[in-house]
Amino acid sequence: MRALILLDMIGDKDLDILYDTNSTKRLMDMVYDAADRIGLRSIFSRRRIAIEDDHLPFLDVGIPSVDIIDLNYGPGNSYHHTLEDTLDKVSPQSLENVGKLVLAVLEELQKQ
Numbered sequence: 110m111r112a113l114i115l116l117d118m119i120g121d122k123d124l125d126i127l128y129d130t131n132s133t134k135r136l137m138d139m140v141y142d143a144a145d146r147i148g149l150r151s152i153f154s155r156r157r158i159a160i161e162d163d164h165l166p167f168l169d170v171g172i173p174s175v176d177i178i179d180l181n182y183g184p185g186n187s188y189h190h191t192l193e194d195t196l197d198k199v200s201p202q203s204l205e206n207v208g209k210l211v212l213a214v215l216e217e218l219q220k221q
Contacts, residue, residue, distance in 0.1 A: 110221035112136055113174040114214065115164045117190065119207040120199035121179045124152040126207075129160040129176045133168070136175035136214075143213035151204055175214075177207065 112133070128137060144150045164174040178184070182189040188198055 110218050110219060111172065112209060113164055113167045113172055115162065115174065115176045115178070116160060116207060116211070117176065117178040118134060118182050119177060119179055120204050121182050122198065122200040122203065123181075124156045124200070124203040124206065125179050125181050126147055126177055127160065127180055128152050128157040129162075130157050131161065131165065131168070132158045132175040133173040136173055139217055140175055140177060140210065140214055144210055147209060147213050149210055152203070152206055152210075175209070176217065 115135075128141070130137075141150075141153060144153055158178050158180075160178060160180070161174050162178060163174045167174040180186065180189070183193060183198065188194045
């Protein structure tokens with residue numbers, strides 16, 4: 110299956126990935142299922158929200174797409190696209206966890 114996996118703002122120390130209702134539902138569910146399977150469900154929010162991000166043009170031309178994003182970056186989202194968005198705010202553990210998640214999703218996509 111051909112698909113786009115968009116990773117955005119996933120280095121946050123308090124990772125809280127949202128369920129994006131604008132993403133292809135099948136892919137978003139696949140991401141959550143993979144997180145359950147590999148023990149990373151705790152990095153996901155229960156909140157569902159329609160996110161307008163860089164994946165929308167791909168969806169517009171029929172490419173299944175999923176946005177893996179943490180929109181609460183820093184206290185009160187205070188680091189998002191600001192001068193406070195510096196490397197000291199990035200968590201290697203969060204990056205590793207998302208990397209493991211993407212590998213698990215890619216493994217499932219290869220079976221499709």
